[in-house]
Amino acid sequence: MFDYIVVGAGFTGAVLAERIATQLKKRVLIIEQRNHIGGNCYDQYNEDGLLVHKYGPRVFHTPDKQIWEYLSQFTEWKSYQHKAAAYVDGVLVPIPFNLNSIECLFPKYLAEELSRKLIELFGYGSKIPILELRKTEDAELKLLADFIYNKVYLNYTYKQWGLKPEELDEYVTGRMPIYITRDDRHYHDKYQAIPRFGYNQLFKRMLNNSNIKIMLNTDYREVVTINHHTKQVKFMGHAFEGKLIFTGKIDELFDYCYGELPYRTVDFNVKVLQKEHYQDIACINYPNDYDFTRVTEAKHLTGQVHPYTAIVEEYHRPCTRKDVPYYPIPQQQNLAIYAQYQQLALEYPSIILSGHLADYHYYDMNVAVAMALSKFDQELQLQKSLLSTGR
Ligand SMILES: Cc1cc2nc3c(=O)[nH]c(=O)nc-3n(C[C@H](O)[C@H](O)[C@H](O)COP(=O)(O)OP(=O)(O)OC[C@H]3O[C@@H](n4cnc5c(N)ncnc54)[C@H](O)[C@@H]3O)c2cc1C
Structure with missing residues (x-):
């Protein structure tokens, strides 16, 4: 047949x-x-x-x-x-972390100095994995890298994977970069x-x-x-x-x-709210607060016009054979x-x-x-x- x-x-x-x-x-x-x-x-x-x-x-x-x-x-x-942001010390900053995020969190003179050094060292428009930035010898940039690592990536990674960034393969940590740019878009591909x-x-x-x-x-x-x-x-x-x-x-x-390959699964907690919008952009990460990793409001993606809105909270956990295997x-x-x-x-x-x-x-x-x-x-x-x- x-x-x-x-x-x-x-x-x-x-x-x-x-x-x-x-x-x-x-x-x-x-x-x-x-x-x-x-x-x-x-x-x-x-x-x-x-x-x-x-x-x-x-x-x-x-x-x-x-x-x-x-x-x-x-x-x-x-x-x-697509744009995403994260709450860091109560301040909403663009994610992936970029030059605008630095400005949101640090005094003007320091933000300018850090941005100047980043551009000088890596070039405007480049994307540097957080673990690579932590290896820098410049004391100020090292402090910045440690700050970003601790406040943005460490707890988020732990919630998502149950592991620290260092315990994961480079292809995951490569997806945790600092963007040396003022362009807040999450992806910079031609087609989106x-x-x-x-x-x-x-x-x-x-x-x-x-x-x-x-x-x-x-x-x-x-x-x-x-x-x-x-x-x-x-x-x-x-x-x-x-x-x-x-x-x-x-x-x-x-x-x-040869044994079972482990995965992480995600529980999606969908909430329908009787109001037009919940947040200003599609996706907000909560690296250090709550048990969920992020909240997404689908209407920002779909462009749907509707008097109500739906938000989704994501809870990551180990995957059993009954669960959907999302992340190897x-x-x-x-x-x-x-x-x-x-x-x-x-x-x-x-x-x-x-x-x-x-x-x-x-x-x-x-x-x-x-x-x-x-x-x-x-x-x-x-x-x-x-x-x-x-x-
Ligand atoms: C939470 C999350 C968010 C993501 N966001 C994005 C994003 O914004 N942009 C992006 O580009 N990518 C994103 N991705 C990645 C995207 O989902 C994958 O690239 C895509 O789903 C891969 O397609 P696939 O066909 O390989 O696998 P799947 O979509 O997983 O399809 C595999 C299919 O096989 C079926 N199947 C498995 N076992 C059996 C069986 N025993 N018998 C019969 N059927 C079976 C499953 O039911 C499933 O329908 C995201 C992934 C995750 C987990």
Whole structure:
């Protein structure tokens, strides 16, 4: 019946299914355990008619024209420049921390001196990871770095990861930079927007193809079995000769044979307020107060006009098998386990792995899309070479 089975209907699975259906003209079955498509980027209207991002706020951004044009086939966009801020000692300052944040917190003469030194040392427009700034030899900048580390990143990181910044891999701490700029935007990519009619609409249009069938409410393990000795895949008890594209957890695929890869999950506490707005910008971080990490007001992202508003508080905690695995925990011992699974996957030529759960790596949406497109290109080349050799 099907040439490809795709596990997971998030960005990764949807991009691969769409490309296979439209470019290879092959039949695809998507198996998704949830009752909707869109993965963690799914949005929906709540009972008050407010559009909320069910699994936390999503801002699309990319520097890459190709990714932008690819997704623009499936949606119109609402231009949106994301801004975030954090309460530090009771003062609301732009986040990521930048030259304006310094001005909010320090006397004018000192702020000017610190900004001058930062620009001189790193150049205007550069982004310096906080742990790198802490290594500076300049005494004043060192004090500034320690201040930012302690007041902005330390407790926030602990709430999010249960760890200190030093205990995480560089790709996370690299996402905690100081921006040497006065531009308060969170992202500086050329393309930044929200799908005009929501993410769910984008996914529906992407997957609206007669070559694509979707099986919701189904854990793939109910219908797909993998014999780990013969490497044979079965679908509903019959040998499946096509390819299995897997965007779920890599450790689950291999029955946790090298142990479980840990994740952090998030509880989203949504509150509907009977007023038009709650805060002035989409996202406010609370590094040192409360148990939640941040509060997001979706209306700033969606641009929805409504007499009420919805806010979301995020509480991070360790992830059990029953929870949604949001953030892989990038520590050496976990990456070593992942490397074993990655090696094992090479023994399964009919299984293609892609996506943040299969790669055990956090990706922004644009990166997940780019990686899926690149996986498709590899598959396309393979199919072409099989065709030319008559196999
Ligand atoms: C809190 C949070 C905020 C974020 N904010 C942004 C943002 O503002 N901007 C941005 O660019 N990126 C953001 N991201 C990243 C973005 O969510 C990811 O890039 C994107 O979701 C990756 O898509 P994916 O398809 O790889 O994974 P997912 O979206 O997780 O999709 C995987 C799908 O596989 C399904 N699945 C898993 N196991 C099984 C199984 N056993 N059987 C059947 N189905 C299964 C899951 O149910 C899921 O639907 C954020 C991530 C988080 C966690």
